[in-house]
Every structure is written in structure tokens, then in C-alpha cells.
Amino acid sequence: MPKTIFINLPVADVAKATAFYEALGFKMNPAFSNESASAMGWSDTIHIMLLDRAFYATFTDKQIIDAKTHSGALLCLSFDSKEAVDDIHSRAATAGGRETRAIEDKSFMYGGAFEDLDGHGWETVWMDAGASTDGATLAHDAA
Incomplete structure (x- = not known):
């Protein structure tokens, strides 16, 4: 597997954030997306995860x-x-x-x-x- 980066971003509204990134040319991967998260591909090795702020909080104990x-x-x-x-x-x-x-x-x-x-x-x-x-x-x- 090539080295890949996944950037996780907390967002207020997953649907609106998804539409924004789609407008930039990112492609949503429905297999890893739902109402709490949207997997967005920029290239074969660069991806962002748009995470609802509450869901993002489950990955860290730090203040968002x-x-x-x-x-x-x-x-x-x-x-x-x-x-x-x-x-x-x-x-x-x-x-x-x-x-x-x-x-x-x-x-x-x-x-x-x-x-x-x-x-x-x-x-x-x-x-x-x-x-x-x-x-x-x-x-x-x-x-």
C-alpha cells in the first residue's frame, strides 16, 4: 500500500462541508461516509475525513x-x-x-x-x- 495521508477535520455540518469539497473537485467515497462523517478523496494518496464535531470528539480528549x-x-x-x-x-x-x-x-x-x-x-x-x-x-x- 502506498503511503497515504488522511486529514481529519471537525465540521459543523457534514452535508454542507461535503458539498463544499465536492465543488473543489474532491470525490466522496460513500463506503466510508454517513451522516457523521464524509470520506473525501483528493488523489490516490490524499484524503480528508469531514467529521461531525461530536464524532470528532470521540477521537481525542483535547478541546476542539x-x-x-x-x-x-x-x-x-x-x-x-x-x-x-x-x-x-x-x-x-x-x-x-x-x-x-x-x-x-x-x-x-x-x-x-x-x-x-x-x-x-x-x-x-x-x-x-x-x-x-x-x-x-x-x-x-x-x-
């Missing part, structure tokens, strides 16, 4: 943050082109998301940030990794 007022993680999606970055920002806005950082073009890197209906932040990036030989510079500029 309100992502609209607190940051708990910085998540980033990469794209194959600048046009794909523009497209996902447009889809996010149309589906009710909020742009939190306008798209910037730094020649070798292009991207911005938006948040979903529950305030979970998503960075976007297209990068020409061959344009820079300094990985530290790329990592810093991506943040």
Missing part, C-alpha cells in the same frame, strides 16, 4: 478548536499549473469559502490561501522546483 478563530494546522495543496490554482480559488469562493491570502506570483511559485465553511485553511501552490536550488528558500517562500 474553532478554526474560524484559532489555527491548528496549515494545510497546502499543490497543483500542476497556475491556471489550476486560479480554478480552485474560484471554486472555493463560489462554494462559500473565503480567500485569506490573495494569489501571488513569485515567478517560480504561484499561490494563495482560502478557508472552508468551518474556517479550515488551505494554502495553494504551483511551483517550478527547478527554478531554485535552495530548498530552504523554497520552504520559506511557500509558507
